[in-house]
Amino acid sequence: MLKVLLINQDKIPHYRVPIYNYLTTYLKKESYALTVVSGGIQEGNRHKIEFDQIEISLSFPRLANIILKNTPEVIIYWVNLRYFYLFPTLLLIKILRKKAIYWGHGSDLYKTKAKRLKRFAYNIEFWLSDALILYGEHLKKNVNSRFYYKTFIANNTLYFNEYVSKSLDKKKCFSKYNISTAKNIICIGRMQKRKRLENLFKAFELMNLRNVGLILVGPDDDGILNEIQGMHVYKLGPIYGDERLDLLSAAEVFCLPGAVGLSIVDAFYCGLPLVTEDGEVSPEIMYLKDGVNGFIVPRGDVKQLADKLQLLLEDDMLRERFSKEARNEISTNGHIDRMCKGFSDALRFACYKRIVQS
Numbered sequence: 001m002l003k004v005l006l007i008n009q010d011k012i013p014h015y016r017v018p019i020y021n022y023l024t025t026y027l028k029k030e031s032y033a034l035t036v037v038s039g040g041i042q043e044g045n046r047h048k049i050e051f052d053q054i055e056i057s058l059s060f061p062r063l064a065n066i067i068l069k070n071t072p073e074v075i076i077y078w079v080n081l082r083y084f085y086l087f088p089t090l091l092l093i094k095i096l097r098k099k100a101i102y103w104g105h106g107s108d109l110y111k112t113k114a115k116r117l118k119r120f121a122y123n124i125e126f127w128l129s130d131a132l133i134l135y136g137e138h139l140k141k142n143v144n145s146r147f148y149y150k151t152f153i154a155n156n157t158l159y160f161n162e163y164v165s166k167s168l169d170k171k172k173c174f175s176k177y178n179i180s181t182a183k184n185i186i187c188i189g190r191m192q193k194r195k196r197l198e199n200l201f202k203a204f205e206l207m208n209l210r211n212v213g214l215i216l217v218g219p220d221d222d223g224i225l226n227e228i229q230g231m232h233v234y235k236l237g238p239i240y241g242d243e244r245l246d247l248l249s250a251a252e253v254f255c256l257p258g259a260v261g262l263s264i265v266d267a268f269y270c271g272l273p274l275v276t277e278d279g280e281v282s283p284e285i286m287y288l289k290d291g292v293n294g295f296i297v298p299r300g301d302v303k304q305l306a307d308k309l310q311l312l313l314e315d316d317m318l319r320e321r322f323s324k325e326a327r328n329e330i331s332t333n334g335h336i337d338r339m340c341k342g343f344s345d346a347l348r349f350a351c352y353k354r355i356v357q358s
Helices: 016-029 060-070 086-095 116-128 137-142 145-150 170-175 197-207 241-250 263-269 283-287 302-314 316-332 336-352
Strands: 002-008 032-038 052-055 074-078 099-104 131-134 151-153 183-188 212-217 233-237 253-255 274-277 294-297
Touching: 002 016, 002 060, 002 336, 016 032, 016 336, 032 060, 060 086, 074 086, 074 336, 086 099, 086 116, 099 116, 099 336, 131 137, 131 145, 131 336, 137 283, 145 151, 151 336, 170 241, 183 197, 183 241, 183 263, 183 302, 197 212, 197 302, 212 241, 241 263, 253 263, 253 302, 263 274, 263 283, 263 316, 274 302, 294 302, 302 316
Parallel strands: 002 032, 002 074, 032 052, 074 099, 099 131, 131 151, 183 212, 183 253, 212 233, 253 274, 274 294
Antiparallel strands: none
């Protein structure tokens, strides 16, 4: 077994726990023993932890001690440039003649003009790494072409090992939240300004459809939803686990105008078409195929947002077709095995300089 250490910046997000569980099992079959070192796990985690973990206050001296003590052959790191321990750790890895693998979205996710120094830092980081793992094929644009030979793709996704598909009674599911509308648009995730929820609410008001509800689920620490009030608007707060997926499965359409993120994986897994606005470059937007499993409208065009939502709500055959395409997308391109294979291929290349053909 080759020892692999994965550095997870800060605390491990809840959704990553089942992913690390599965990745550990997958890599074990490939003769890699995975250990995850992090600042702990986010509070409120409900997932069973089945992977080998080390919890420390992340710093270069502590990471150096872990690396020297555990003697991993490979270190995979999911660490943002803002963490000061990153480059000293990378240099130590090279001095010890270990292998380093970057995992992330590349240098410029949001198309901002990176300052020259920042761009230089990314290039040094990628140069020091023996392999790069990106969240999606489309993110290769964020990596200098001279690093393509050692770049691998692990489509960013979720693992639904704890959710059991069942015949869902929609009426019963909604009754516990006092949702009485026959059809519903749903939005799930952390309520933030960058998600442009005001456009969703304006579109909902513009449609003015009887017996259609707008369900908003997720923490609202910044009070984004304070100004959103109206008939058939249901603000449920944070809901997790099976209840969250049940709510998605009971709704008709998912809508998030901005910063889609991993919420598209949840929505597509539950068979919901997605309507969003153009201009976002979240890695997971790769799953959305305009006119096939959802719609992309021009940014800020509330009228088109409303039109596409209304079309999907009223055309049952179209919505069902989009629903099947959404599920198919996640069961293929968004399957957890596809993500794990990206890790396996990167490890094999970094360790043995062998590229496995798909």
